Amino acid sequence: xxxxxxxxxxxxxxxxxxxxxxxxxxxxxxxxxxxxxxxxxxxxxxxxxxxxxxxxxxxxxxxxxxxxxxxxxxxxxxxxxxxxxxxxxxxxxxxxxxxxxxxxxxxxxxxxxxxxxxxxxxxxxxxxxxxxxxxxxxxxxxxxxxxxxxxxxxxxxxxxxxxxxxxxxxxxxxxxxxxxxxxxxxxxxxxxxxxxxxxxxxxxxxxxxxxxxxxxxxxxxxxxxxxxxxxxxxxxxxxxxxxxxxxxxxxxxxxxxxxxxxxxxxxxxxxxxxxxxxxxxxxxxxxxxxxxxxxxxxxxxxxxxxxxxxxxxxxxxxxxxxxxxxxxxxxxxxxxxxxxxxxxxxxxxxxxxxxxxxxxxxxxxxxxxxxxxxxxxxxxxxxxxxxxxxxxxxxxxxxxxxxxxxxxxxxxxxxxxxxxxxxxxxxxxxxxxxxxxxxxxxxxxxxxxxxxxxxxxxxxxxxxxxxxxxxxxxxxxxxxxxxxxxxxxxxxxxxxxxxxxxxxxxxxxxxxxxxxxxxxxxxxxxxxxxxxxxxxxxxxxxxxxxxxxxxxxxxxxxxxxxxxxxx
RNA sequence: UCGGGGAUCGUUCAAUUGGCAGGACAUCGGGUUUUGAUCCCGACAAUGGAGGUUCGAGCCCUCCUCCCCGAACCA
Numbered sequence: 001x002x003x004x005x006x007x008x009x010x011x012x013x014x015x016x017x018x019x020x021x022x023x024x025x026x027x028x029x030x031x032x033x034x035x036x037x038x039x040x041x042x043x044x045x046x047x048x049x050x051x052x053x054x055x056x057x058x059x060x061x062x063x064x065x066x067x068x069x070x071x072x073x074x075x076x077x078x079x080x081x082x083x084x085x086x087x088x089x090x091x092x093x094x095x096x097x098x099x100x101x102x103x104x105x106x107x108x109x110x111x112x113x114x115x116x117x118x119x120x121x122x123x124x125x126x127x128x129x130x131x132x133x134x135x136x137x138x139x140x141x142x143x144x145x146x147x148x149x150x151x152x153x154x155x156x157x158x159x160x161x162x163x164x165x166x167x168x169x170x171x172x173x174x175x176x177x178x179x180x181x182x183x184x185x186x187x188x189x190x191x192x193x194x195x196x197x198x199x200x201x202x203x204x205x206x207x208x209x210x211x212x213x214x215x216x217x218x219x220x221x222x223x224x225x226x227x228x229x230x231x232x233x234x235x236x237x238x239x240x241x242x243x244x245x246x247x248x249x250x251x252x253x254x255x256x257x258x259x260x261x262x263x264x265x266x267x268x269x270x271x272x273x274x275x276x277x278x279x280x281x282x283x284x285x286x287x288x289x290x291x292x293x294x295x296x297x298x299x300x301x302x303x304x305x306x307x308x309x310x311x312x313x314x315x316x317x318x319x320x321x322x323x324x325x326x327x328x329x330x331x332x333x334x335x336x337x338x339x340x341x342x343x344x345x346x347x348x349x350x351x352x353x354x355x356x357x358x359x360x361x362x363x364x365x366x367x368x369x370x371x372x373x374x375x376x377x378x379x380x381x382x383x384x385x386x387x388x389x390x391x392x393x394x395x396x397x398x399x400x401x402x403x404x405x406x407x408x409x410x411x412x413x414x415x416x417x418x419x420x421x422x423x424x425x426x427x428x429x430x431x432x433x434x435x436x437x438x439x440x441x442x443x444x445x446x447x448x449x450x451x452x453x454x455x456x457x458x459x460x461x462x463x464x465x466x467x468x469x470x471x472x473x474x475x476x477x478x479x480x481x482x483x484x485x486x487x488x489x490x491x492x493x494x495x496x497x498x499x500x501x502x503x504x505x506x507x508x509x510x511x512x513x514x515x516x517x518x519x520x521x522x523x524x525x526x527x528x529x530x531x532x533x534x535x536x537x538x539x540x541x542x543x544x545x546x547x548x549x550x551x552x553x554x555x556x557x558x559x560x561x562x563x564x565x566x567x
Numbered sequence: 568u569c570g571g572g573g574a575u576c577g578u579u580c581a582a583u584u585g586g587c588a589g590g591a592c593a594u595c596g597g598g599u600u601u602u603g604a605u606c607c608c609g610a611c612a613a614u615g616g617a618g619g620u621u622c623g624a625g626c627c628c629u630c631c632u633c634c635c636c637g638a639a640c641c642a
Contacts, residue, residue, distance in 0.1 A: 013580090039642055074641065130640055139638050141569030175640055185570050187638050196640035215642045238571055239637050262572085264635095269578085275642095317591075319580055321573095324635050328578050331592045341605060381605070412603070421601060455601045466601050490578095533602045556603040 013320050015058070015261055019230055023062060028229040028256050032064030035228050036090075036097070037219070039071045040082035040203070044089040046296040046311065046332075047273035050266040053315035055232055056095050067226060068097035072104045073218045075200035083203070089298040094308050103218045104204045106225055110213050111165065113221065113251050114176060114194060118157045122250055123194060124150055125160040126177050133175070136182070137190050144182035144190045164197055167210035171199045176211070180246065188243045192216055220244040221251070223258040231258045234265040235322065266318070267326040270485035271296045272492055272499050286503060287486070293548045294486040294507050304483070305528040305538025305550030310339040326491060333551045340528055340536045340550065345378045345385060348423065348468040349531040349547075350515040351480055352400035355472070356444045358428065361394035369394040371473070374454070376424040388519050392425050395472040397515040399533075402467040403444050405433060410560055412464035414444065421466040423532060427452040468532045475515040478545040480537065482509040521545070 012020075023030045034055040038048065059066035068090065072078050090097070117123035126133065126149045138144035152160075161176055163169065176195040184190050194217040201207050223231045231244075241260045248257045267273055272281075273296055281287050281295070290297050293304035301311065314335045318327055364370050372392045378385035398414070407415040414420050419429040428446040435441050451458050455466070486507045492499035523529060523539040528550055531537050535552035 037642095041642085071642070077641075133640075134638075137638055139569085142638085143569095144638090172640070177640095187570080190638085193640050198640085212640090214640075219642090233642095235572070236636050237642085240642095241571095264573090317580080321580070323573060323579090325579065327580095328592065331579070334592060337604090346602080380602085410603095423601065463601090465603075468602075530602085530604085533604070535604095553602075553604050558603090560603085 014322070015054070015230075015232065015263065015320055016061075018261060019058060019062065022229070030062075031227075031229055032059055032062035033227055033229045034059045034064070034066045034232060035069050035101075035223065035226065036066065037069045037071045037103075037222075037233075038086055039074070039077075040079060040086060041074070041077040042082060042275040042279065043085055043290045044093075044298045045273050045275075045278065046268060046298070046301065047266045049093060049298065049311050050315045050318070050320075051232070051234070052090065052093060052095060053312055054263070054320055057316065058230065058232070064229075065098035066095075067099045067101055067228075069101040069103065069222060069226070071215070071219065071222075072102050072202070072204060073213050073215060075198055075202040075212060078203060080203045085299070089302075092302055092308055093298060094312060101222075101226060102204060103213075103222050104202060106218070106222050107205060107209060107213070109225065110218060110221055114213075114217075115158065115161065116252070117178065117194075117250060118161060118176075119154055120250070121154060121179065123176055123178050124152050124157050125164065126150075126175050126191075127173070129172055133177075133193070137187065138182070140187075146182050147177070147191065150179065150182075150191070161195075164195065164211050165209070167199075169197055171197045173197065178217075178247070186239055186242050188216070188239045189246070192243060216240055216243050217247065220248050220258065220260070224248055224251075224253050228258040229256075231260045233260060233262055235262045235324070236265075238262050262322070263320045264322055264324050266315075267324075268296060268329045268332065269326055269490040270329050270487050270492070272487070277493075277499055280500065281486075284500065286500065293481065294483055302526075303538065303541065304548050305340075305526075305536060306336050307339045307343070307528070310335040313339070329485075336551050337536070337553075340530065342381050344528050344530045344536055346376070346380070346532050347520050347529045348390065348470055348517045349478070349480070349520065349534065349537070350397040350399050350468065350470050350475075351482075351511050351531075351534065353397040353470075353513070353515045354400045354403055354441060354444060356396045356398045356403075356428075356446060356469070358394045358396070358446055358448050359431065360447045362450075371471075372453075374424050390424065390517050390519070391471045391474045392422075392469075393471050393473055396422070397470045397472055397475060398422075398444070398467055400441075402465075403430075403433070403441055405435065405439070405441060408561075408564070411557075413467055414446075414465070419463050421452075421455045421463050422469045423466050424455055425453075425469060426450070426455065427457055427463060468534075470515045470517050472515070474518045476518060476521045476545065478514045478516045478520065478547060479543075480511040480514045480547045480549065482511060482549050483507060484509075516545075523547075 036052050036055045056066045126147050136145050175193045177191045180189045182190050193214050195211040198212045244260050291299045291303050293300050314332050362370050374390045374392045375387050376390050403414045414430050416430050421427050426448040428448045430446050432445050433441045434443040484507050485504050487502045488504040489502040492502040525541040528536055528538045536550040537547040538550050540546040
């Protein structure tokens with residue numbers, strides 16, 4: 001548990017208050033058990049992370065358990081590949097479920113309970129198709145009407161239901177429905193479907209079932225079977241709660257029954273967090289698959305370099321509420337920066353290289369420029385991270401943005417006549433620059449002060465800027481992917497209903513031919529380092545020398561430039 | 568239209584359950600600095616509206632407005 005998570009544990013919210021009240025009253029003998037119940041039909045994203053953190057934290061705060069349960073009741077959309085991915089992502093996020101269950105583990109028990117309801121005249125087989133059922137359901141403020149099959153005899157229902165199971169009927173031809181109240185004000189209670197016929201192979205039960213339980217019929221009962229006490233879910237299930245309770249109350253289940261509590265799902269600015277919308281982005285080819293670093297899926301965030309702990313801290317910090325809210329993605333990024341600032345090693349990389357020549361650099365006996373091995377701290381925030389050696393010579397790469405022939409106001413960096421510090425190197429003074437016909441600088445010429453090795457001047461004189469650099473001879477080439485917001489607007493699709501209309505065309509910029517200091521050739525796959533003065537960058541796990549910008553550093557100069565432009 | 572839920576600084580989460588509306592992020596200003604980073608200090612800024620109860624209302628009551636969810640054999 002990080003500090004932030006501990007702090008959150010001390011906080012109270014309406015869910016923690018409920019749980020505390022239950023433990024105090026002995027409702028579940030003081031037991032707290034939760035579950036994270038994903039459907040294996042998509043990849044986990046930041047929204048799931050909120051639910052995961054909540055489910056696990058709540059259990060942990062009361063020495064309870066949190067299980068993972070795959071809600072695999074619909075073989076048409078589910079697949080093992082998602083099961084594996086969810087397991088992997090959950091582990092990466094830092095959580096280990098006490099047990100891994102599947103709703104399909106309970107198919108036989110659910111079936112028995114369904115027969116039980118039939119015998120109590122609380123369920124019936126409806127021979128109608130989906131259209132007729134929907135038609136009879138009524139609408140908002142408009143009561144439904146009873147199905148013509150509603151009052152079948154128990155024997156006929158039992159016979160039909162068993163034949164449904166045996167696979168005698170075609171998909172869509174019949175369903176089993178709970179007999180509740182077609183006039184109920186809550187649409188969920190208007191004789192909801194419990195079983196539908198599916199001629200599909202289930203990823204775990206194979207072809208042994210022809211009928212599959214619906215979410216409502218499976219969920220609460222699965223909770224009860226596992227001994228769940230607090231069943232947390234998102235707000236859109238509020239209306240299902242009444243049905244959740246109804247099913248449990250009709251069944252012969254011993255002991256205190258689990259109950260459902262809802263909370264608002266997480267939304268973030270400039271992105272989407274719905275499986276459907278994410279899938280659209282992937283299938284439309286807007287992004288390169290589910291792992292594209294611009295996506296809010298956990299595997300994408302991992303590739304991008306977001307530390308799992310920063311996601312956990314973020315989730316703990318935002319807490320839980322019933323308000324539909326869209327959190328500023330900058331808040332998430334501030335947690336990422338905080339973590340990476342203390343944990344990432346510092347390196348130097350030049351993304352837009354500009355040649356810099358030191359004209360008074362010493363040569364050896366053969367007339368070749370000498371190489372000076374500079375020693376730089378790996379992380380000034382943490383001395384234990386040690387130092388590294390960075391070669392320095394007469395030919396260097398600096399950032400294009402760090403030199404201007406004619407410096408604008410408040411620009412502290414290099415320009416003719418100016419002295420700046422090369423980080424960890426020397427103080428240099430620009431003497432002149434070579435430009436191409438457009439006036440774009442192509443080579444900067446400087447002299448260095450030999451007395452300033454390491455970057456400090458013995459006479460105590462100050463320079464206003466320190467810039468980063470990479471020695472040209474020893475530099476290694478790399479590719480850097482720069483990311484901006486995937487969507488240009490805070491709430492994608494707010495105007496047109498189509499998030500895709502709000503895409504940011506410049507969400508990814510590939511920088512080829514970047515010049516990196518030699519140590520970066522040894523970056524571990526997935527490792528996140530800070531490119532000094534630029535941001536945090538994650539080494540791609542599959543492609544050597546490809547780095548993804550996790551998040552940029554705060555940039556005062558960029559702010560000033562923007563301000564100047566705005567005027 | 569009916570049912571359910573919600574509304575507090577720009578954003579988001581708080582407010583000891585009726586007692587000086589607080590934090591974080593963002594923004595703005597300043598200090599430190601061999602990263603215009605980090606760090607530190609300061610500032611800005613809110614109870615959707617109208618009534619009512621009360622010594623006292625973000626909190627309780629009434630009415631209004633706005634937002635979200637719900638009419639899959641999805642979850």
